[in-house]
Amino acid sequence: MSTSHIPNTKSPSLPEHVIKALSIDNLIFGLDEDELKILLVRQTDPMHQGKWALPGGWIRYDENLRDAAYRLLEELTGIRDVYLEQLKTFGRVDRFPNERVVTVAYYALVSADNFSLVAGQTAEEVNWQSVNKLPELVYDHAEIIAHGLTVLRHQVCHQPIGFNLLPEKFTLLQLQALYEAILNIKLDKPNFRRKIMKMNLLSPCNEKQQGVPHRAANLYTFDAAAYEQLSQSGFSFEI
Amino acid sequence: MSTSHIPNTKSPSLPEHVIKALSIDNLIFGLDEDELKILLVRQTDPMHQGKWALPGGWIRYDENLRDAAYRLLEELTGIRDVYLEQLKTFGRVDRFPNERVVTVAYYALVSADNFSLVAGQTAEEVNWQSVNKLPELVYDHAEIIAHGLTVLRHQVCHQPIGFNLLPEKFTLLQLQALYEAILNIKLDKPNFRRKIMKMNLLSPCNEKQQGVPHRAANLYTFDAAAYEQLSQSGFSFEI
DNA sequence: GCAAAAGTGTTTCACATACACCCATGC
DNA sequence: GCATGGGTGTATGTGAAACACTTTTGC
Structure with a gap:
């Protein structure tokens, strides 16, 4: 999630009219030099001490879940026109500090065409990380990624989604x-x-x-x- | 969902301390005479004019999603010790009247052993219905069931979950x-x-x-x- | 005996596997 | 020439599909 996920703060960047108990988190997979990577953002506020997180955020009252996922994905990374699918909803009681927040995870496979393009855009905050050696992550994001990898490995064998990771x-x-x-x-x-x-x-x-x-x-x-x-x-x- | 799903009413049956924007809906499949059926409850309040609904309800603040699904399943049908898996989260803006409610759907396969047992418990309100000729349903429950059937037909080919529908x-x-x-x-x-x-x-x-x-x-x-x-x-x- | 379902045998053909092999090109 | 990857050919075995067949039991 982005830094707007700090709980209980009326941050000016927090959009009005969002669903309070629900968030979106996006798992964006890409292929780099025959290595599977995932797009992460660094939490800049001191509370998270530079931990990494999935790009995500809040859902507006008048916004469908998938639309919110697409909007957040584009806002944070510039990526659009990708295969974006609901992964699973995570709602462990203690997954988020202080308040109860349930998050709906979506995943996307990004083609090699705009792989480098994305990494360049907001260099210091957004970065591709190898799924085989992940940094320390906030909340339950490590768990979410682990589940996403399991699903991805299964899906890729049963549906032709792998092509989305390659150039045209x-x-x-x-x-x-x-x-x-x-x-x-x-x-x-x-x-x-x-x-x-x-x-x-x-x-x-x-x-x-x-x-x-x-x-x-x-x-x-x-x-x-x-x-x-x-x-x-x-x-x-x-x- | 049960009748406690009436929006904006402080019904005495509504438990305190629930997440407002989120609900659970359970898809419970059973096999009867070589026909696939699903468990539905009838909405008794006049507003829904006797339409049918999936058994579901609200999530407590201190309750994990799956725990809530299990609790609601047992409260409404007496069923326990079944294979219960998250299906998908449905959150179309207009799926619920007046307020924004997102629902997490779970599904279970019930063995023929306690198939008849369940139907007897709360005879007039809960009932098995053939998935091939469903009655009129509230909200987007028809859509949820359609998705559940797709997933069930896929899963049953790739995992040994079908056994849950048979007697021991x-x-x-x-x-x-x-x-x-x-x-x-x-x-x-x-x-x-x-x-x-x-x-x-x-x-x-x-x-x-x-x-x-x-x-x-x-x-x-x-x-x-x-x-x-x-x-x-x-x-x-x-x- | 007959019906109805349990359970076995056999042929055929497609396909996955394994691995040997030739082709094209840059250096 | 030789290294590197592109691309083809072929023998072998497993297993799915189709269908004929025998067995058991109630009536």
């Missing part, structure tokens, strides 16, 4: 590296290629990689329309 | 009928048997069905301990 055009080996990074496993290249290609979810760009010190690979895009059609015919994505 | 001891054909009822499909008996038996999740009771007008089938129980051990070795349940 990608190679098959980039896709394979993505699954290897998220799932912490090694995959067989020929078999992975066949499995993916048989799904008929990728459209060839008829372009090749540029500036690589080896044979250039073909580039592909994910065909969302084809996936829509296939899933209505009972097709189910499985890795 | 069951036959393989009962199990098959369960999947056929939930998924609305036909399954091949020999292949289904082999698939299930190969998982090593069922313990034979060394007992047979009683009083059936045909050859009596063997009874089995679900071996939860075996499942725990297998899933830690990377086993994943799939139908």
